[in-house]
Amino acid sequence: MKMTWRWYGEGNDSITLNHIKQIPGVEGVVWALHDLAAGEVWPLNRIQEVKKQADQFKFNIDVVESVNVHDDIKIGLDTRDQLIDNYIETIRNLATVGVKVICYNFMPVFDWTRTDLYKPVGDGSNALFFENAVVSNQSAQSMIEKVLEGAGDKTMPGWEPERLKDVEKLFEKYKDVDDEKLMENCKYFLERIIPVCKEVGISMAIHPDDPPWPIFGIPRIINNAENIRKFLKLVDEKENGLTLCTGSLGANPSNDIPAMIREFGDRIHFAHIRNVKTFDNGDFIETSHREQDGNVPVVEVVKAYHEIGFKGYIRPDHGRHLWGEESNCRPGYGLYDRALGIMYILGVWDTLEKEMK
Ligand code: DNO
Numbered sequence: 485m486k487m488t489w490r491w492y493g494e495g496n497d498s499i500t501l502n503h504i505k506q507i508p509g510v511e512g513v514v515w516a517l518h519d520l521a522a523g524e525v526w527p528l529n530r531i532q533e534v535k536k537q538a539d540q541f542k543f544n545i546d547v548v549e550s551v552n553v554h555d556d557i558k559i560g561l562d563t564r565d566q567l568i569d570n571y572i573e574t575i576r577n578l579a580t581v582g583v584k585v586i587c588y589n590f591m592p593v594f595d596w597t598r599t600d601l602y603k604p605v606g607d608g609s610n611a612l613f614f615e616n617a618v619v620s621n622q623s624a625q626s627m628i629e630k631v632l633e634g635a636g637d638k639t640m641p642g643w644e645p646e647r648l649k650d651v652e653k654l655f656e657k658y659k660d661v662d663d664e665k666l667m668e669n670c671k672y673f674l675e676r677i678i679p680v681c682k683e684v685g686i687s688m689a690i691h692p693d694d695p696p697w698p699i700f701g702i703p704r705i706i707n708n709a710e711n712i713r714k715f716l717k718l719v720d721e722k723e724n725g726l727t728l729c730t731g732s733l734g735a736n737p738s739n740d741i742p743a744m745i746r747e748f749g750d751r752i753h754f755a756h757i758r759n760v761k762t763f764d765n766g767d768f769i770e771t772s773h774r775e776q777d778g779n780v781p782v783v784e785v786v787k788a789y790h791e792i793g794f795k796g797y798i799r800p801d802h803g804r805h806l807w808g809e810e811s812n813c814r815p816g817y818g819l820y821d822r823a824l825g826i827m828y829i830l831g832v833w834d835t836l837e838k839e840m841k
Pocket of ligand 1: 549550587588589595596641642691729756801802816
């Protein structure tokens with residue numbers, strides 16, 4: 485297992501490489517060129533610049549999160565071929581600096597969805613929260629406005645104001661895309677890119693849908709074991725793999741995540757570990773990584789990774805905002821709770837390692 489930390493880049497993250505270096509066990513930064521829109525080719529010189537910055541702190545840059553997939557590819561429009569060509573060029577450029585894993589998602593319109601970015605947890609901290617009633621009783625436009633207002637001047641991947649400003653039109657473009665069509669369009673995309681990935685030594689790692697059920701009528705294809713099985717068969721190659729996110733899948737209590745880790749084993753290239761507390765009405769709040777604080781069996785999750793001899797990359801996913809840091813950090817991506825999460829994960833991992841000796 486290789487521990488990593490998601491870093492939004494120099495000048496774009498209140499957390500610096502110097503801060504990250506002080507967290508025990510972190511070997512690499514998970515990065516992206518966040519200012520580039522989906523569909524643009526990532527220029528080689530920009531990629532090399534990040535490599536140089538990370539090298540100074542002896543961090544690897546093996547994992548990129550995300551190279552976003554343009555909506556036209558998800559919808560299956562004629563424009564997709566050129567956009568896939570661009571995606572391939574980006575894959576090739578990333579391979580030149582040794583990137584090994586690309587995390588991406590195939591969620592229509594939104595990336596992760598929450599209704600409140602700063603919900604009090606009850607201990608003085610606050611965290612990302614999803615309230616079902618808000619999504620059912622509100623238009624997507626007004627939810628977007630509320631979330632973007634909460635984020636203030638902090639950008640959030642998947643929540644690009646430009647792309648979402650006319651969200652109704654975007655929904656309209658997706659109107660004939662159901663689960664089956666989305667799966668087909670995903671297959672089309674994978675059939676073009678996976679051979680290139682094989683050639684250059686990169687694995688694709690799709691991120692699960694978050695939340696793992698349809699919202700605003702949007703289809704969902706990466707939300708439970710059955711659908712993940714179907715997805716892996718679309719192109720049955722190791723390079724067509726997963727980012728297994730315990731927080732996204734864990735919002736549905738019927739997902740048995742340790743069982744998924746054992747089943748999908750070598751197709752998991754990247755592990756996102758976080759905890760969520762779910763409520764009977766389907767609402768959920770993000771909590772600390774400690775198993776007792778939520779519904780995700782985090783200790784069992786780490787044990788399952790240990791048991792399968794996981795050699796891939798891990799990162800703590802979102803954290804609560806602690807000690808007032810929300811005024812400064814990107815929602816869900818503060819310093820403190822994610823650092824605490826790393827220590828929790830490593831505590832379990834190191835114990836398991838010792839027990840083996
Ligand atoms: C949430 C993240 C996701 C992930 C994308 C990958 O914070 O785990 O936004 O980066 O879905 O494309």
